[in-house]
Structure formats: structure tokens, C-alpha cells
Amino acid sequence: MNIKAIESPVLYSVLLLLFLFVLASALTVGPVDIDLAKALRDWIDGQISIESLILFDIRLPRALLAMLIGATLGVAGAALQGLLRNPLAEPGIIGISNGAALGAVIVFYYGLAGVGWFLLPLGGLIGALVAVSIIFLLVGQNRSIITLILAGVAINAVGGACIALALNFAESPYAMQEIVFWLLGSVANRSVNDLYIALPFMLVGWGMVLYCGRFLNALTLGEETAKSMGFDVRRMRLVLILGVTACVGAAVSVAGNIGFIGLVVPHLMRPFVAYEPRRLLLASGVTGAILLLIADVAVQLLSANGEMKLGVITSLVGAPFFLFLILKSRNTLQ
């Protein structure tokens, strides 16, 4: 069997065109129909109108947030699958998502979400940081990757249990509903502020992960060989996991848990990059951005009243799609 990757310029041109198209469609969609041309004119003239407010203060931040979160989940999924050399890995596996979610839930639980807009994402980020610190404390000097996964699974379970506890003792049905809706994952009703708080962490996280790209390629031949190629495997692993923590922690902090993007996107893109873990990072990032934007447009089109949550649709579509991918690719991945 022969494989041939699509040459990078072609791949990225196609992805970029798709991305622009999806972004443009995302900006035209919303509960209110507005005259986009007028919004743009007003914005250029520096006039504040309903149209320009809706376009630049509501739709654009929302689309950008969906895009950044999709990119983060794609990059993080590809990075973890490369690190663990396991196509079933996803950002949730090392406990970061649930750690971040728990941090945010605690903010909700104590009713702090209304005190300051920054407390919710801050709580999420602290949760992610605490989760990853505990994992590294648990793993300690042990060098095996299995211990790392098991510690992640354990932290995930503890995070889930604490979230359940918070729901159990939630003050009112309203508070409980607030937490549940947040956990389902959404980018609706977010502001530019959420963008500002998440973006730096995402950029740093992406940078750290991309820095590990060459290491992920070397890891294709195993840890021992990677070491002989001059990599300090433990240091690189730390950089990669901290990078994933920074960007996924930021993503979960502003949008809740959005599943399956991190799992499915790397699968989808792998054949297009000849299975190369390093090239997969960027390709998965761009594709993740596109897919989450599409999902967010779909969410807005499908639900006229009482919006469907973004995390619900990614899971609804993602899970069967993932099954389909496994059935299709079981011959190449043994």
C-alpha cells in the first residue's frame, strides 16, 4: 500500500479557503438579522449602531472564540495522541479538562461568577494548573508514560466526583442548572474579555506544543530512540503537557467541556499529513477551528429558542463519526 500526503501548500490553501468561508457564514448567523454592509460601514465611520455592535461585539468575539477553542482542542488532541502514541488519547485523558471544569464549578458554587467576569476563567485556569501539578506529583520520578495516563484518569475521576458533589449540594435548582449548562460547553454570550483572558494562555500553549513537534516525530520510533536522537524525553514531555494544560485550561475555562473535537480531528487529518505527528499539529489546529465554527453555526441555526449547547452537538456528531473513522481505519492502525 502506498501513501502520499497532500502537499502542504495545497492542504493549507484548501483549509484556509474553507476557514474564511465558514468564518464569513458565522458572522451572518444570529438570532437577529442585521444588515452586514451597514454594520461594516458604521464601524469604519466610527459610528456606534445596533448593527455594528451586534457584528463586532457579539458575533465576531463568539466566532473568534469558537475558532480559538477549536484550534486548541485540535492541537492538544494531536499533541497528546503523538505523545502517548495512542490514537484514542484526547485532551481529557490527562485530567486537565475536568480539573479546569471543577475550578469553574467551584466559582459557580460559591456564587462568585457574578462578582467579576474574570473569576470564572481564572477559576478554570487554576483548576487546570492544580490538576496538572497533582499529576506530576503523582508521577514523580517514575518515567513510564502508563503511570502518567493512569494518574490522569484518576485526576479526571476525582474532578468528576467533586463536580457531582457540587451539583448535589447546589443551593438551588437554578444554580444547578447554571452549572450544568456551563459544563455542557458553549461559546454563546461570551464577551471580548473572555477572548482577552484566554488568548495569551492559548498562544503560549500552542507555542510550547509546536516546539515539541520535532520531538513527537522522533517519538514515532520510541522513547529510547528519541533519547538517542538527543531529546531529553522527560523535559520535552513536561513542556508538551504544560503547553496542553495552558491552552486547554484556557479553552475549558471560557467555554466548558467541548468533547470529541480533540479526539476526532487528528484522526481526520492524519492521512492528509502522511501520519507525521509534527505536521498533524498545525493541520489539526486549523481543522479544529473550522469544525467548531461549523458546529457553532449549526447550533445557532438548529435552535431558534433555548439554544442547544455547542458541546452537545460536537458529541452528538463526533461520537458516531469517531466510530466510523475507527471502522474505516482499522486496517492501517493495528
Added chain:
Amino acid sequence: MSLLSGQGIDYSIETIRILEAIDIEVECGEMVGLIGPNGAGKSSLLRLLTGVEACTRGDIQFDGQRLADLAAVSRAQRMGYLVQGAMAHWPFSVEKVVELGRIPYQKWWQQASSEDLQKVEAAMARTETLAYRNRIVTTLSGGEQTLVMLARIFATDPDLIFADEPVAALDPYHQLHVMEIIRNHARGQRAAIVVLHDLSLAARFCDRLYLLNHGKLHCSGSVNEVMTRENIAEVYGVDSQIECNEKGVTVTSLSRIGEHHP
């Protein structure tokens, strides 16, 4: 000239002694064989010599410099390590696997340069793997995969090659092919250290042998000095027949010696 030398190498994992007081020397142009029964510490010694693991005590020098002081990048450029049962975890094409050998020459943001691709080409030619360059490496036979992994090492263009049981589980044709390729590398300013279980292949291809037993060096020297009936009986616990003729040395294990072997 000595390319690699180790004096008084001790290695322990927690309290378990793996290697004790090993002295080893590899000259330029030499192919050195590490032999010994299972668990003798051959692979551990190889890992210490490649710098992948640090020894508990002792001194390892590579080309006149302490191995521990050598920058990871130059270590990676000058030494190639073929791990036991090397395999690719993703369905890479053969060409892509060989290209991985150029990683020590690339910065983290760089892609393969035209010089890199030339080296990849040359490495595939040298190992006769050009014919299946576009095939997926995981679908190849064991022998072909070993050749591809060797090509990956040649793409790095190292001075010293370490190979951990490169011919275990290969058919006789591929065994000879792989051994010949490594032998041809170990000439001039270059050298190779190979862990082997096949004593006949070790005797035929290596210039010198180090015979390990229970983490200690039983003996070392030329093939004739090491490959004796007494040594093999003592270390492996088998009675053997050693034939030397103009075509090379053949070692045949005949029978186990009583309760000798632990």
C-alpha cells in the same frame, strides 16, 4: 585511535547491581561484538555507551571527550543507536522513517533541507531500501524493517553505530545482509558495537568480542581468544563445537551441561 572507551563502569538500578567494573575500548575501523547469556547486561551496557542512560560510576570517553560532557545534539549526530526490535508507531512511509534520521541536524522549526533529502537518498541506496521507499513501514517484513531502521541511522551519518540484536528473528539472508552493512560501516574512522546472540555471526563479523556474564566482563579479545569451548561452557553452560576454516568460524551448541547454568 580509540573512538570510545569506558573504564570501571558500574550501573545499578536502585539497589540491584546490573553492571560491575566493565572496561571497554572501541578503536576506529573496528566492529566490536557484545555477547553473553540473557540478562548478562549487554543491552544495559549498550545504553550506557550510547549516553541514553548514565552510569552509576565509571568514566566513558567518546573521541577524547567525556560522554557526559558531550552536547546532546552532537552525541545524536555522531552516534546512531538501533534499539532492539525497533519499529514505527505510526504508519509512516519508508522514506519518512529514514528522514527521521536527520532530526539531529534540524532546529525545531525547520523542515528537511535538500541536503537532508540527499542523505536520506544515499542512506536508502546503501541499505537497498529504495525499491520500497513509498511503502508503509509497518507492512514490511521483519528483515525489510530492520534495513529501514538501519537506513534511518545512516541518514544521520554517525561515526559510531550501536546495534542491539539487529539480526534476532531474521532469516539467514537478511541476517547476513544486515551484518554486512554494519561491517562495511565499521571501517576507516568509523566503528560499530553490536549485541549478538548468534555466536557464529559474532565470530564471523566482529574484530573483537566482549563476553559478559552476570554483569561482569568474563573476558575480551580477538575472536579466537574469546570463542573457546571453555569460555562458552563456563558462561552459557553448554557444550559446543567450534569449527574454524577459511570460510569463517561456526559455533554449534551441542548440549546443556548438567546443572551448571543458573
